[in-house]
Amino acid sequence: MDPVAYVILATILFCIGAVGVLVRRNAIVVFMSVEMMLNACNLTFVAFAQMHGNLDGQMIAFFVMIVAAAEVVVGLAIIMTIFRTRRSASIDEPSLLRN
Amino acid sequence: MTFPEIAWVQLTPVIIMLGAAAIGVLVEAFAPRTSRRPIQMFLTFAALIAAFVMVVINAGTFEVIMDGAMAVDGPALFLQGSILLIGMVAALLISERTIDPSGDAFAARASAMPGSLDERQFTARGYFQTEVWPLFMFSVGGMLVFVAANDLLVMFVALEIMSLPLYLLAGMARRRRLLSQEAALKYFVLGAFSSAFFLFGTALLYGYSGTVSFTGIQAHITAQPQMLGLLLAGIAFLVVGLLFKVSAVPFHAWAPDVYQGSPTPITAFMAAAVKVAAFGAMLRVMYVALGGAVWDWRPVFWVIAALTFFVGSIIALAQTDIKRMLAYSSIAHAGFLLLGVASVSREALAATMFYLVTYGLATVGAFGLISLVRNESGEATSLDAWRGIGKKSPAVAGAFSLFLLSFAGIPLTAGFVGKFSIFASAAAAGSVWLVFLAVLASAIAAFFYVRVIVVMYFSEPTEKTADVVMPSWATTGAIVVGVAVTIALGVFPQPVLDLAMSANIFVH
Numbered sequence: 001m002d003p004v005a006y007v008i009l010a011t012i013l014f015c016i017g018a019v020g021v022l023v024r025r026n027a028i029v030v031f032m033s034v035e036m037m038l039n040a041c042n043l044t045f046v047a048f049a050q051m052h053g054n055l056d057g058q059m060i061a062f063f064v065m066i067v068a069a070a071e072v073v074v075g076l077a078i079i080m081t082i083f084r085t086r087r088s089a090s091i092d093e094p095s096l097l098r099n
Numbered sequence: 100m101t102f103p104e105i106a107w108v109q110l111t112p113v114i115i116m117l118g119a120a121a122i123g124v125l126v127e128a129f130a131p132r133t134s135r136r137p138i139q140m141f142l143t144f145a146a147l148i149a150a151f152v153m154v155v156i157n158a159g160t161f162e163v164i165m166d167g168a169m170a171v172d173g174p175a176l177f178l179q180g181s182i183l184l185i186g187m188v189a190a191l192l193i194s195e196r197t198i199d200p201s202g203d204a205f206a207a208r209a210s211a212m213p214g215s216l217d218e219r220q221f222t223a224r225g226y227f228q229t230e231v232w233p234l235f236m237f238s239v240g241g242m243l244v245f246v247a248a249n250d251l252l253v254m255f256v257a258l259e260i261m262s263l264p265l266y267l268l269a270g271m272a273r274r275r276r277l278l279s280q281e282a283a284l285k286y287f288v289l290g291a292f293s294s295a296f297f298l299f300g301t302a303l304l305y306g307y308s309g310t311v312s313f314t315g316i317q318a319h320i321t322a323q324p325q326m327l328g329l330l331l332a333g334i335a336f337l338v339v340g341l342l343f344k345v346s347a348v349p350f351h352a353w354a355p356d357v358y359q360g361s362p363t364p365i366t367a368f369m370a371a372a373v374k375v376a377a378f379g380a381m382l383r384v385m386y387v388a389l390g391g392a393v394w395d396w397r398p399v400f401w402v403i404a405a406l407t408f409f410v411g412s413i414i415a416l417a418q419t420d421i422k423r424m425l426a427y428s429s430i431a432h433a434g435f436l437l438l439g440v441a442s443v444s445r446e447a448l449a450a451t452m453f454y455l456v457t458y459g460l461a462t463v464g465a466f467g468l469i470s471l472v473r474n475e476s477g478e479a480t481s482l483d484a485w486r487g488i489g490k491k492s493p494a495v496a497g498a499f500s501l502f503l504l505s506f507a508g509i510p511l512t513a514g515f516v517g518k519f520s521i522f523a524s525a526a527a528a529g530s531v532w533l534v535f536l537a538v539l540a541s542a543i544a545a546f547f548y549v550r551v552i553v554v555m556y557f558s559e560p561t562e563k564t565a566d567v568v569m570p571s572w573a574t575t576g577a578i579v580v581g582v583a584v585t586i587a588l589g590v591f592p593q594p595v596l597d598l599a600m601s602a603n604i605f606v607h
Contacts, residue, residue, distance in 0.1 A: 007306065010302075014295075017295070018295075021292050027288070030288055031291075034288070034291045034292055034295055037292075037295035037296075037298075037299070038295055038298060040299070041295065041299050041301070041302045044299070044302035044303070044305075044306065045305060047306075048302065048305050048306035048309075052305075052306075054310075056305065056309075056310060056311060057302075057305055060252050060301075060305070060311065063252060063255075063256060064255075064298065067255070067256060067259045070259065070263060071263065074263045074267060074287065075266075075287055075291065077267070078266060078267070078270055078280070078283050078284055078287050079284065081209070081280055082280050082281070082284055084212055085212055085213055085277065085280065086277075
């Protein structure tokens with residue numbers, strides 16, 4: 001198995017996620033894009049673990065999953081309160097700040 | 100298979116802080132509503148003090164623990180001590196409940212919709228959101244790990260433990276709740292985005308060296324400089340993640356909004372402690388893990404440092420809101436601190452740590468003062484509301500002027516000593532032209548600090564001028580600590596400078 005292909009795939013996924021965060025306007029979609037970036041990191045870790053022949057990368061992937069789960073809890077709580085207040089999950093609309 | 104030996108003694112500050120936070124969560128679940136607040140406050144202050152005592156007892160330790168995952172050395176202990184001190188002062192601000200007639204700085208129930216019947220009832224019944232305390236303790240615990248992390252995985256987990264509670268705390272303000280919730284959303288989205296960058300950098304460095312431990316990466320850089328592309332890309336992603344946290348230009352956009360929208364005690368804590376923790380972690384990762392590649396990353400740091408202090412100082416000129424102005428001022432300070440990081444010397448390390456302590460305690464004091472200037476709708480942060488405050492309350496205006504002069508780096512304040520030592524170490528490291536630019540940026544920054552002082556003293560109070568509220572001993576204490584440190588370390592900085600100089604070696 002050649003890990004390079006997996007690393008390239010992970011990089012593409014990471015870029016799609018990053019572009020998603022920057023251009024999409026719905027908070028939930030932005031949030032999903034961040035999760036995709038984290039999963040791209042996981043794929044990279046696992047591919048490199050295969051390449052180096054040690055288990056560090058696979059173990060790190062578990063930690064990342066747990067951290068991502070914690071982030072989901074906090075993120076959805078914040079998005080939910082905003083949605084309940086404004087009936088919208090657009091991250092452009094809340095623009096009271098900046099003047 | 101061997102298991103790492105757990106270094107209980109060296110880990111006690113972290114164990115105390117995170118343990119107290121976990122107990123705090125249980126208190127929320129089981130203690131009756133009226134007794135939660137005293138219990139939580141007792142837990143928080145006891146944990147902060149106990150952890151600080153353990154840091155002092157551990158002073159002089161110089162070893163790598165937990166199979167290389169964490170390092171307990173001079174910089175780690177110095178920064179942990181600073182974070183705990185700043186935490187204590189910030190906790191005093193959080194505990195304040197006399198300056199707002201309807202309660203403390205936090206929403207009665209963060210889950211109740213702003214403007215709803217629920218919210219009015221909760222406020223009328225005098226409910227308090229005591230979850231603030233365990234969240235605060237978790238964040239402090241994460242910071243303690245963050246500055247001592249000696250591998251990238253521990254650093255990532257600590258980064259998240261530090262940040263996740265702060266995202267929530269940012270959204271809990273009692274007044275102007277929409278603004279506060281918006282700040283929380285912005286902080287969360289950009290924070291999560293930046294930690295993804297940090298993680299991808301970690302993944303690439305793991306691919307480069309086959310390990311995430313700092314010593315392993317360092318050894319790999321010196322032994323085999325192949326796959327340089329992977330190394331450079333890894334450093335780039337990692338640094339972007341860290342620069343987001345310290346709000347360096349061009350990754351600073353979140354800072355003014357979040358500082359303005361968050362409850363002021365949390366802004367104070369965030370502005371001071373997160374900066375200490377993030378710079379502490381950045382220093383360790385750049386010096387220990389990536390010290391061998393210093394010629395690759397240093398020019399980038401020079402450019403970012405210069406951009407950061409210029410953009411921060413220049414945009415601050417145009418601000419009409421005190422909290423936003425202090426946010427841009429903190430961006431400018433991040434630029435000066437980056438100058439210290441890029442100098443890569445023991446003197447620069449000591450100077451940066453000294454600067455972080457003085458800046459942190461002065462910042463908490465300054466935000467404490469901001470929380471006192473109020474009108475009927477809450478804090479009055481527009482510059483117009485501060486017109487003639489000097490005539491209404493000479494004490495508040497005097498203390499605020501002192502903090503501003505310290506931020507500007509006027510002699511006989513701690514800010515001057517900090518700036519001077521950073522500039523001196525940067526000049527010694529050979530970047531004289533950058534020091535010249537930094538002095539120029541300081542001059543620009545001094546202009547807007549002095550402008551606030553002029554507004555406070557040399558204009559008559561108008562009908563827009565806000566009132567100054569008498570705080571309880573808690574906020575007074577926080578401000579007094581800030582003033583005392585700013586003057587004491589400005590006039591007589593040597594003991595703390597010596598302490599920083601004696602703690603300026605990273606364990607490898």
